[in-house]
Amino acid sequence: MIDFTSKKFGLISLGCDKNRVDSEKLLQLVRDRGCEITDDESLANILIINTCAFLNEARKEAIETIVGCAAERSENLEKIVVTGCLPQKYIGEIFDGLPEVDVFLGIDDYASLFDALEKSYRGDRVNLVGKGEELITDRRVLTTPCHYAYLKIADGCNNFCTYCLIPKIRGRYRSYEMEKLLKEAENLGEVSELILVAQDVSRYGTDLYGKKFLVTFLKNLTTLVNISSVRLLYCYPDMIDDELIAEIRDNPKIVKYIDIPLQHSEDRVLKLMNRRGSRQSYLDLLKKLREAVPEIAVRSTFITGFPTETEEECDAMCDFLREARLTNCGFFAYSREPDTPAYKLAGQVPYGVKRRRVRKLYAVQRQISKQFLDGFIGRSVRVLCDGIDYERNCFVGRAYFSAPDIDGKVYFNANEAVQGEWYDVIITSDDGYDMFGATGDFEDE
Ligand code: SF4
Incomplete structure (x- = not known):
């Protein structure tokens, strides 16, 4: 031994x-x-x-x-x-x-x-691939800064988007039992922000409990005293129903933020991607979300250069962005993955064209995000302090409309700030992605 x-x-x-x-x-x-x-x-x-x-x-x-x-x-x-x-x-x-x-x-x-x-x-x-034992534990050694943590609520995916290998790698969708997840969340200790992840967060419970169970889970999760707030990532658009929207609106511990990977806006491409929904259904969903929760921040991701995508369809996606007015987006050039249905499609788009379209989409979204951020200039924003930025010699944190690593940050001056605590920061400027400001009582030396 x-x-x-x-x-x-x-x-x-x-x-x-x-x-x-x-x-x-x-x-x-x-x-x-x-x-x-x-x-x-x-x-x-x-x-x-x-x-x-x-x-x-x-x-x-x-x-x-x-x-x-x-x-x-x-x-x-x-x-x-x-x-x-x-x-x-x-x-x-x-x-x-x-x-x-x-x-x-x-x-x-x-x-x-x-x-x-x-x-x-x-x-x-x-x-031992496929021959070992599954690790079932409700405890983890955190690798994130100690004030935020991820909670993975399910594995696998049933959506079978034609460009994606994940269902072939991680198998069918499997929710983890609610009681075990609650225990895991409790074991994390004091957490200012708990971020729910899965390949498809909004499908939670459909396999295990025979019905959508995310709202029930959220209600239970937010009773835990060690969890101050909960953020939702990776929600599939057609799984976001009135009950979930009402929970986001009414539950004070749920961050008024949602990540909805839309992947494209044009119906023909969405169909080829095997994505459910359409341009109009996405716009309707955004309208409904904003009517219920006016301040909600919606983030998304899009793929451009999917086989047969035309320049006009990319331009239509730019128009969609102007109409949808999402808070922040990530854009990715389609990646041709062997063993996926899209791999075999005729009409693959050249690499250079895909890169150019990514840049075009980013340029459009940057203006939209900038307008959103400009609206905070001169106003006070609640910011969760993530720590010190030694290069900029100031504190760094995030407002409710930013998730770690994928959205912009708030760089701010303060006499003192503690990681994991919230501060009211008066915003003085932004660059379309990050914001800059100071707490009201900050005294410059
Ligand atoms: S892109 Fe997302 S929703 Fe689609 S199959 Fe892959 S993991 Fe599932």
């Missing part, structure tokens, strides 16, 4: 915030075994790389990270463990292709980490 308590573990988490939650659970497993966790990779005896693989770019990043870690192998490094989406989907290719990796685990094999390591220390390379 190997004495793992003498080993130091490092972890590199690639990809999205959902993967980050999986990484945090893995770290908890390591800690429960009595092992030390280090954030200095050069000190790690066992390095876990939790990968993402749903886009070509993510796979490239994962492979470069693995190869890079192996090439710069410190004298301390004994084992490299690769987990998550990349081995889950591509183990056939990478087991022989990445001989520097000692252990491979898929998305539902994390609980077998130590068994796999035991085998590996006996001299074997280990592939």
Whole structure:
């Protein structure tokens, strides 16, 4: 038996915030075994790389990270463990292709980490993808700043968008039991902002409870005294119903913000993408949301350059943005992913054209976001302090209309500010993405 308590573990988490939650659970497993966790990779005896693989770019990043870690192998490094989406989907290719990796685990094999390591220390390379045990835990080692955390409420997806590999990697939609999620949220301790994530947050409970259950879950979650506010990401448009809108309106702990990935605005392209909804249904939904919650901030993501998309359809998407007046958006060039239905479509758009369309969409949205932010100049905005920005020599935080990492920030001066506390910041300017200001009592030296 190997004495793992003498080993130091490092972890590199690639990809999205959902993967980050999986990484945090893995770290908890390591800690429960009595092992030390280090954030200095050069000190790690066992390095876990939790990968993402749903886009070509993510796979490239994962492979470069693995190869890079192996090439710069410190004298301390004994084992490299690769987990998550990349081995889950591509183990056939990478087991022989990445001989520097000692252990491979898929998305539902994390609980077998130590068994796999035991085998590996006996001299074997280990592939437990699809053969290990699922890690079920309601505790995590947080890797976010301590005042906010993500809560992953489900895994997998049933939507089968024609450009997306996720259902093939992570399987059908599976909600996690509400009681377990409440316990997990409670175990996080004091959290100023809890951010709900899943491939499709709004579908929560349909598999497990036979009906939409997000509102019931939100009502229960917001009774927890350690959770000050809850933010919703990744809501599929046609799953946002009157009940959910009313809950966002009436529940003071729910941030008046919603992320609705729309992906396109034009009906013909949406159909090719196998997305439910239409330009008009999206505009109707936005109208309904704003009538119920006038201050609501709506963020979205869009893909341009989907096969056969014309310049006119991209221009129509620009017009949609002008009409929809979303708070903030991310735009992505379509990525042609093998093993997806869209891969086979004729009419692939050249790379340069896709990049140009992304720039065009960003330019339109930037003006809209700027107008939105300009409306706060001279006004006081409630800001959650995320810490100090040492480059700008001021505090940095976020208003209700900004989620961490994907939206703009508020850079502000204050005599004093504490991470995780809210401050009233008077906004003096913005650049169309970030805002700048100071607390009312700030005294410049
Ligand atoms: S909703 Fe579509 S894009 Fe999102 S994870 Fe599911 S299949 Fe992929």
